[in-house]
Structures are given as C-alpha cells and as structure tokens.
Amino acid sequence: xxxxxxxxxxxxxxxxxxxxxxxxxxxxxxxxxxxxxxxxxxxxxxxxxxxxxxxxxxxxxxxxxxxxxxxxxxxxxxxxxxxxxxxxxxxxxxxxxxxxxxxxxxxxxxxxxxxxxxxxxxxxxxxxxxxxxxxxxxxxxxxxxxxxxxxxxxxxxxxxxxxxxxxxxxxxxxxxxxxxxxxxxxxxxxxxxxxxxxxxxxxxxxxxxxxxxxxxxxxxxxxxxxxxxxxxxxxxxxxxxxxxxxxxxxxxxxxxxxxxxxxxxxxx
Numbered sequence: 655x656x657x658x659x660x661x662x663x664x665x666x667x668x669x670x671x672x673x674x675x676x677x678x679x680x681x682x683x684x685x686x687x688x689x690x691x692x693x694x695x696x697x698x699x700x701x702x703x704x705x706x707x708x709x710x711x712x713x714x715x716x717x718x719x720x721x722x723x724x725x726x727x728x729x730x731x732x733x734x735x736x737x738x739x740x741x742x743x744x745x746x747x748x749x750x751x752x753x754x755x756x757x758x759x760x761x762x763x764x765x766x767x768x769x770x771x772x773x774x775x776x777x778x779x780x781x782x783x784x785x786x787x788x789x790x791x792x793x794x795x796x797x798x799x800x801x802x803x804x805x806x807x808x809x810x811x812x813x814x815x816x817x818x819x820x821x822x823x824x825x826x827x828x829x830x831x832x833x834x835x836x837x838x839x840x841x842x843x844x845x846x847x848x849x850x851x852x853x854x855x856x857x858x859x860x861x862x863x864x865x866x867x868x869x870x871x872x873x874x875x876x877x878x879x880x881x882x883x884x885x886x887x888x889x890x891x892x893x894x895x896x897x898x899x900x901x902x903x904x905x906x907x908x909x910x911x912x913x914x915x916x917x918x919x920x921x922x
Contacts (some may be wrong), residue, residue, distance in 0.1 A: 664821075666708045668688060669874060670777070671776075672779045672782045673781070674790070675785055675792075676784045685781075687774045687780075688774060689773065689858060690709045691710070692706075693705075703780055756917065757918075759782050759785060763797065763798050764796075766799035766801070766802075766870075767799065767870050768804070768805075768864070768871045768872070769782065771803070771804070771847045772807065772835075772875055772883055773813075775874040775875030776805050776815055783801070783819075786798065786828055787823070799832055800830040800863075800867075800869075802831040802832075804835075804853060805835075806847075807836060807837070808839070810836050811839075814836075819859075833850060835847055835848055848883070849880070849883075850887035851887075853887040853888060854887055854891060857890075857891030860888075861891055868915075868916075870915045870916075871915060871917070872917050872918075872919070873920065874918070876920065877920035878922060880920075885907065889903045889907060
C-alpha cells in the first residue's frame, strides 16, 4: 500500500557527452557521464554502503561490460564491440528530452571559447570538442577560435576522465590549452589543487581572452560549491586585472551573462 502512494521518482538530467556529427557504425550515439553516488548505509544494513537510485541502477546495467573490459578499453569501446545478437542490446534506458538552455557552441566558429568543467562537468565539453573536430574535418575553410579547457579531479591516475581523448585533441590542435588540477594527488602538490586556483594563476591570460578576444565562457558542474567558487575566482581576476572594486567586477560578469557570453549548465 505504501509503495502505491509514493510519488514517481523524478527523471535525472544528464549532459550529453557527444556530438550528433560524430557517428559510429553509421549511426549517431548518445554518450553520458555519471559518478556512482555512494553514501553510508544505516547501522541496520549489513552491506556497509548504499548507492544512488539512478547511478546505482546505471552501474548495475554496465557492470558486465566493466568486468569484461580490458585495462586499455573503455566502457564505450566495449559497447561498440557488441553485436545485435548480444543480450545486452535488449537493455533499455528510458530517456526524455529537455529543452535546450542555449548551452552550445557559438554559431560563429571563429569565436574563442573557455570551457570550465571539473569532474563529470567535462561531459558536454567532450561533445563540444567532438563537434569542432567534425566541423574541421568537414570544411577546412572555416576559421576556428581557440578552445581552452579548465579541468580538475581528485587523482590523476584514478579519475581523470577522457584523459587520452583530451591529449589527442591537444595533439590534433582542436583543443588549444588544457589547464589541469588534482585536488588530492600528493604527487601534484605544486600544481593548483582546484579549477578556480588555475583561473587565478592564469588570471591575466583569462581576462585577456575574455575581453580582448571576446571569448565565451562555459561552466558545467555542481552549483552549490563549484559554481560559486568559479564565479568568485572569475570576479577576483577581473577585479585584480582591471583594478576595480568587487561590486563592479560582479556587474561585468552579469553583463557577460546578459550577452550570452557566460553560460552555465549546473546542477544542485
């Protein structure tokens, strides 16, 4: 009786980590990135841990692929190896489309962009890079603005998402600057720990890229902590480089938002 009266679980929104221009086996794919949410179980639960309702379910669906994957293969590569006869093709994940908030690359490919996405916040930017690469392959006559990416995670060897892909984008010239930070990696103590530290470290270049080269800034990630920390870091570098009061620096950021040059894809 209790279950019958409980409300339906709300759908979980995820950013798409792929471009419609990128195709595999002749068809488009939708890629998503998620973190398996873990939290302590109650003292009456002997399992020792509980998992998020949605991420735990997604993890259970892909566990057989994770187990089968070799150290050099990603889950995506394992999925691509499946044939139509595999039982895994019978698995279905219900999805729904949510109206776009305008979080997409500029229509003018010559506009430079600054991408800021720690952790799984890098997801939509992988799609951006795929899209830019596909555009470049399709038409070498187009002029492309620079792409900068500020990325961070806890450990370089444990949770550096899309490491090989990002290095390849750098090598191919699709991604022009990659700023990395590892918050808990003791081997990287001399490096900036958080994305906002890198923004401050390269504050002069950041401000020049935004105001002299008219870059558009994109931010993706957690709204509660990351979003506010990055906003404060950007306000700080504008304040320092322009020699103005904090209030005026915040007004400048607000104006960037009004112009569609400071875009956020954040979650609570």
